[in-house]
Amino acid sequence: MPEGKFCNKKPINTEEELRELLSDTRGTTYYKEMEELDVDSDAIQATLQKTLKSRLKTWLEVCAHCGLCADSCFFYIANNRDPKQVPSYKIQSTLGEIVKKKGKVTNEFMRHVMDTAWGKCTCCNRCATYCPFGIDMGVMFSYLRGLCFTQGFIPWEMKIGSGMHRVYRAQMDITTEDWVDTCEWMAEEYEDDWPGIEIPVDKENADIIYTVNAREPKHYPEDLGEAAALFHLAGENWTVPSEGWEETSLAMFAGDWAGCKMQVESVYDAIDRLKPKRMVVTECGHAYRATVIEGPYWCGRKDGKPPVETLHYVEWVAEALRNGKIKIDPTKKIKEPVTYQDSCNYIRNAGLRKCAREIMSYIAEDFREMKPCGEHNFCCGGGGGMNGLGRYRDERNTGFKVKRDQILETGAMLVITPCHNCWDAVRDLEETYKVGIRWSFLKPLLLEMAIVPDHLKPKE
C-alpha cells in the first residue's frame, strides 16, 4: 500500500481531513499505515540536489569525528552517555546515509530517521556551540524533518499540528470569532480589578501589536488578561489583530515549510493592515524563533527581518522596568532562591540573554544561575515539538534528567520559564520526578510585584 488514508505524503489542508486524522486516536492506524508507505527516492534526491548546498554539504563532509558534540547534547548525557546519542552519529546515520545513498532508502530506514529526527533531537542547536567547525546539527535535523515531511514520515501529532496551521492559521482549532470572543471575555474578567482595561482588537497605528500562542486563548486565557493588565499598567497604546494573532509554528517543528510560510504571512499581513510601530510576542520561545527569526526568510523578505521591529516579551518587560513604566514594589520582590530557564529559541538562537538577567535584577533578591546558562544552557527537554509527541514520551522524560539536575543544583525551588515549551517541560519533569519545584511565567509574578498607581486601582 503506497499511500495510507491517514499516513501519506499529502499535507492536511481541510477541516474535514483534520477531523478524520484526529479521530485516529494516538495515531494507531496512522503509524500502522506508515509501515507500508512508499519512499519516493527520486523526489528525495531531487530535493537534495536543489537544497543541500555548501553549508549542509560541508557540514556532512568535514565533520572530523572528534566527538566534541557528545557532551553538548542533553540526550547523550541523560541516556548514560549512549554513543548512539552523539549528535554527529545521529545526523550521519540518518541524513548522512540518505545523501550517500542518493535517496534510495527503505521504508524501515525512513521510520528510523523519523524516530531520530523527532525522538532524539529537539533542534536546540547547542551542539553548534561546541563543534570546532560550527556544525549545527539542530539546523541539519530541522532540514531532515523537512525531507521527512515531504515523504509523509512524520509523527502523527506533527501532521495534525501542520494541518492546524494550514486550516486555522493557528496551532489549535481556534477561529477568528473564538479569538475575538476570548479577548472580550478577558477584558470583562479583568475589568473589576483594572477599571478601564481594554483588549483593543484591530486598532490601527497602535504603538504595539501583541501576538500570542494559541494555547493562551485556548487553555490559559488568563494569560491574555494578565498581558492586558500589564500593558494597561505600563500605559501602552496596544492592540491585537483579529486575524494573524498566532505566533507559534508547529509547522516549523513538523518541517512543513509551506505551512510555516502561510502561518507567518498571516501575522505579517496583520502588521501591514494595522500599521503598528512595533510587535511584542508573548512568552514563547519557538513562536519568536518562527515569526521573528526564521519567518522573514520563509516569506522571502530580503532584509531578513519582520515588517516592524519585534520584541520578545522579555525584551518588552526589560524595557518597561528600565523606563519605569512598570515599577516593582521592593518589599514584594521574590525573596526565595529563584532560577531562570534560558529558552534555546530566544536566548541561544536570538541573543536575548541580557534581557532575562536585567529582569531578574529587578524582581529577584536571590537569583541563581543554572550551570551552564545563557547561550550554553541545556534545552528544557521539551523543545522542538517533543512535548507534544506521544510516541517519544519515554525519550523525553529520560531527557528531563539533565534539566532536573541543573535546577536542583541551583538550590532554587522556583523556576521562571518565559517560554511555553519550557514551562510545560518543567511542569512535566516535576510530574515525572517529583522533586518539589515550582515554575511560572513572568506575567503573574510581575502583576503581584508591580506598584499600581492609585488612579488605576478599582474604586472601592
Next chain:
Amino acid sequence: MYDFVTGPLLWLSLIIFFAGLIFRTVYYIKGLDTFLDRVTYGVNTAYGVKSAIKSVLHWIIPFGSRSWRVKPIFTILVFIFHIGLVITPIFLPAHNLILEERWGFRLPTISDTTADIMTIAVIVSALFLIIRRIALPEVRILTSAYDYLIMLITVAPFITGFISFHQISDYQFWVILHILCGEIMLIAIPFTKLSHIVLFFLSRIQIGMDFGIKRGGMKGGGKTW
C-alpha cells in the same frame, strides 16, 4: 626517481593542492544561499563580519571557546598537532634550502632542533588522538577506516621526514618516500576532509555570520563561544 618526484610530480601536486583549495573556496561561497541557509549575508553584512571574526578567533586560540575549555587535554593535543603540522613543513631549514635553490627565495626558518621537537610532537599527539579514538565510545562510534587513512596521510610525511633527516636507514629510499608522502597529502587535501584547512575557516565564518546576522547578533546579544 628523485628527479621525477621533485620535478613533475611536485609541480602536479602543488597545482592540485592550490587549484583544489581555490575551487573548494569558490564553490563553497557560491553555494551559500540567503534563503536556503536563512542568513542575509549580503544585506546585514557588517553584523555578520564582526561576528565571523569572533567566531574564528575564539576557536583558533587555545582555550578560546568554552568547548576547548571543557576538554583541556583534547584541546592541548589538537593544538600541538595542528601547530606542528603547519609550522614544521613551512619553516623547516631543509625545505627552505630547496626553495632557495629552486626559486631563489626563502622564508624565515626554525632550528633543526625545534623542527625535531615539533615533528615528534605531531607524531606523539597523533598517537594519542588515535588512542582517544579507540578508547572513547563516543568517538569510536563515529570512527571509520577513512579517519585512520586521513591520519596516516597526514602523519606519514612527518615519520618519513624524521627518518630521512636523521639518516636512520637508507637515506635515498626514505627521502623519496617522504617526498611522495608529502605529495600524496597535498593531493589528498582538496579531495578529503583535509580540505578543512580552508573549510574550517569558511564554516566558522558562515556560522559566525548566522549568529551575528540572524540569531541574536543584531539584538546586540552577541554569541559567546
